[in-house]
Amino acid sequence: MRVYRLYVLTGTLVLALWGASCNGSDDPGPGGDVDAGRDAGTQPVPDGGGPDGGGGGGGQDFDCNVARQESCAQGQSCHFADLADGGTGSRCFEAECDVVDQDCAEGLRCTYATEAGETRRRCVAPGTAGEGAPCTLAPTDGGVAYDTCQRGLFCREAPEGxxxxxxxxxxxxxxxxxxxxxxxxxxxxLEGTDELPLLCGPPSPACNPFAQDCTSPLSCYPSTGGPVCAGSGTRTEGQSCEFSNQCAPGSACVNAGGGLTCRALCQPGGTPACTTGNCRALDGNPGVGACVP
Structure with a gap:
């Protein structure tokens, strides 16, 4: 099995836009009620890709919400996936079970198992290794291979440190x-599947969204608890989005009424200021705002 580590967050995070404008006024301006505004968080994308951090291509096409497991039919789970053009999106995949919900029959676990070169989610006997414990791949007499971890866990290289x-x-x-x-x-x-499942890893590194001090090809985006380094997007001002790091560095995906769009970042009452619109502060990101119409 091949796995790759990257330092980004999923799109679970929702940040409120609060009513501080660039000119110091509390007037919410033409964007409407600022309580309706929010930042969409950031998404993980496979590293080792092109300058957009999306695996070598520009395409980002999201059919469903991975974090909230929304927009899929019963019996399906939403996972990130590679796109034909080399970008990254999300897709609904049908399978026997869900590796997070662990919805197998009593006494079984849901995990990724490989048979005849194909990897899929299936219900198998649970392993004995707990979280953080050493583990191995365990082929069975029936030709199915899966790891020795307990329910809800997966065997991969230990995180750095x-x-x-x-x-x-x-x-x-x-x-x-x-x-x-x-x-x-x-x-x-994982070899043998198009799904790109997620694991819990060490916290993403903090950064300055105005200095853009992340290690290339990552860029700095606002997120709940403060800005973090994430794979960089290319969408420009006013384009629709679902995650902040679909947007170009220096901007974020926010909703000030009328849907999620990429908007330039600003510093409420400081520099950089908005060239157009009002600067609304992002909750959980002191000194960071977004320019909204």
């Missing part, structure tokens, strides 16, 4: 499912 070898780590759709296990920010790339 947390030992060596392979350990059991928690599967997730959203950071709220990680508890003390960090953030839902690690993308798994």
């Amino acid at each position: 947390q030992g060596s070898g392979f350990t059991c780590q928690r599967l997730c759709h959203a950071t709220t499912q990680c508890g003390n296990s960090g953030e839902c920010n690690t993308v798994l790339r």
Whole structure:
């Protein structure tokens, strides 16, 4: 199994836009009620890609919401996936079970199992290795291979600074499912499947969205709890979006009424200021706002 680590967050995070305008007025301006505004958070994308951080292409096409598991039919789960043009999007995948919900029959676990070169989610016997414990791949006499971890865990290389070898780590759709296990920010790339499931990993590094001090190809975007480094997008001012890091560096995906669009970042009452619109402060990101009409 091949896996890749990257330091980004999922699109679970919702940030309110509060009513501080660039000119110091409390008037919400033509954008309407500022309580309707929100930042959409950031999404994980496979690293090692092109300048947009999307795996070498510009396409980003989201059919469903991974963090909230929305827009899929019954029996399907939403996962990130590689697109034909090399970009990253999300897709609804049908499978026997969900690796986070662990909805198998009593006494079984849902995990990614490989058989005849194909990897899929299926109900199998649970392993004995707990979170953070060493683990291995365990082929069975029936030709099915899966790891030795307990329910809700997956075996991969230990995160940097947390030992060596392979350990059991928690599967997730959203950071709220990680508890003390960090953030839902690690993308798994498994041979034999188009799904890109997520694991809980160490917290993403903090950064300055105005200085853009992240290590290339990552860029700095606002997120709940403060700005973080994430894969960079290319969408421009006013274009529709679902995640902040679909937008070009220096902007974020916000909703001030009328839907989610990319808007330039600003500093309420300071520099950079808005060239057009009003600067609304982003909740959880002191000194960071977005320019809204």
